[in-house]
Amino acid sequence: MHKLTLTYFDFPGGRGEASRLALHIAGVDWTDNRVKRDDWTALKPTTPFGGLPTLEVQGQGVLSQSNAILSYIGRQYGLMPFDPFEAARHVAVMNAVEELRAQANATGRKDEEKKRAAREAFAAGYFARWTGHLTRQIRGPFIGGDELSVADLKVYVAMHSYREGVYDHIPANVLDPFPAIASLMQDVEVYPGVAEWRG
Ligand SMILES: N[C@@H](CCC(=O)N[C@@H](CS)C(=O)NCC(=O)O)C(=O)O
Numbered sequence: 001m002h003k004l005t006l007t008y009f010d011f012p013g014g015r016g017e018a019s020r021l022a023l024h025i026a027g028v029d030w031t032d033n034r035v036k037r038d039d040w041t042a043l044k045p046t047t048p049f050g051g052l053p054t055l056e057v058q059g060q061g062v063l064s065q066s067n068a069i070l071s072y073i074g075r076q077y078g079l080m081p082f083d084p085f086e087a088a089r090h091v092a093v094m095n096a097v098e099e100l101r102a103q104a105n106a107t108g109r110k111d112e113e114k115k116r117a118a119r120e121a122f123a124a125g126y127f128a129r130w131t132g133h134l135t136r137q138i139r140g141p142f143i144g145g146d147e148l149s150v151a152d153l154k155v156y157v158a159m160h161s162y163r164e165g166v167y168d169h170i171p172a173n174v175l176d177p178f179p180a181i182a183s184l185m186q187d188v189e190v191y192p193g194v195a196e197w198r199g
Contacts, residue, residue, distance in 0.1 A: 002057045002058050002059055002060060003029065003030075003031075003057075003058035004023065004028065004029070004030040004031070004055060004056070004057060004058070005030065005031040005033050005055070005056040005058075006019050006020060006023060006030060006031070006032060006033065006053060006054075006055050006069075007033040007034075007035060007043075007052055007053060007054045007055075007056070008020070008033075008034065008035065008052045008053040008054075009034065009035055009037070009040075009052060010034035010035065010036060012198065013157060013160070013161055013166070014157075015052070015053055015066035015101075016052060016053035016066070017157045018066070018070060018150065018153040018154040018156070018157045019053055019055065019066065019069050019070055019073060019150075020032060020197070021153045021156075021157070021193075021194060021197055021198075022070060022073045022074065022077070022079055022150050022153055023073060023077075024193050024196075024197045025079065025148075025153075025191070025192070025193040025194065025197075026073065026076075026077035026078075026079065027193075028077060035052065040052075047062070047064055048062055048063070048064040049064045049065065051064065052064075053066055053069055054069075055069045055072065055073070057072075066094075066098070066154075067091065067094040067095060067098065067154075070094060070150040070151075070153070070154060071087075071091060071094075071150070073150060074090075074149060074150035074151075075087075079148065079149050079150045079153075080149055080150055080151075081144050081147070081149065086144060089137070089143075090143060090144065090149050090150070090151040091151075092137075093134070093137050093143055093151045093154070093155065094150070094151050094154045096130070096133065096134065097154050097155060097158045099130075100126075100127070100130050100158065101158065103122065103126045103127075103130075104122065104127075104167060106118075107119050107122045107167070115168075115169060116169045119167060119168070119169035119170050120169060120170075122170070123169075123170045123171075123174055127170070127174065128177075131175065131177075131178045131181060132178075134155065134178075134181060135178055135180045135181060138180045138181070138184055140180060140183070140184075141183055141184060141187040142184060142187065142188075143155070143184070148187075148188065148191055152184060152188055153188065155181070155184065156184070156185055156188040156189075159175060159181060159185055160185070162174055162175060163175060163185075
């Protein structure tokens with residue numbers, strides 16, 4: 001068994017949290033390495049692509065890119081479908097979460113009124129379309145049906161941030177019109193190990 005170290009910033013969200021959840025659910029021996037912002041400048045050039053998370057797999061090397069890390073953990077520990085087409089569909093969902101993140105991040109503005117306008121347009125436009133697309137990917141209760149996967153964890157962490165109001169001017173009830181996503185979130189929350197990890 002390879003020793004695993006997941007490195008990410010010290011907060012319960014972003015691109016690293018789904019991998020932490022997956023490793024916890026998998027019940028494997030892993031190190032939760034949390035980087036302080038002050039230490040990041042020195043660490044950044046040592047990472048494969050200049051970003052976190054990374055996953056060090058002892059004896060093999062260091063992986064970067066959140067979706068590659070999730071795919072690796074999922075394949076190793078039964079949190080990814082075995083069927084190649086179905087697995088690729090799950091990767092597509094994870095990549096779509098990254099596209100959503102990029103669009104959301106592009107709504108940041110220094111001027112508060114401009115930010116409000118950009119966020120409201122995003123919520124009514126890209127976000128509403130995206131959640132519609134995601135809904136059609138959910139077989140129910142999880143993306144692949146009965147089995148939880150790393151893609152469900154990625155969706156869960158990303159959608160949770162909206163519910164927590166991380167993006168100001170986007171209301172915390174923005175997911176209300178999408179019951180399949182709300183149901184997936186609920187089922188992830190009661191999945192063994194999740195509440196324990198999230199605290
Ligand atoms: N495509 C990469 C993006 C990695 C990334 O930009 N991570 C952010 C944290 S979520 C980061 O390292 N930010 C600090 C920096 O870029 O210096 C992935 O999915 O892992």
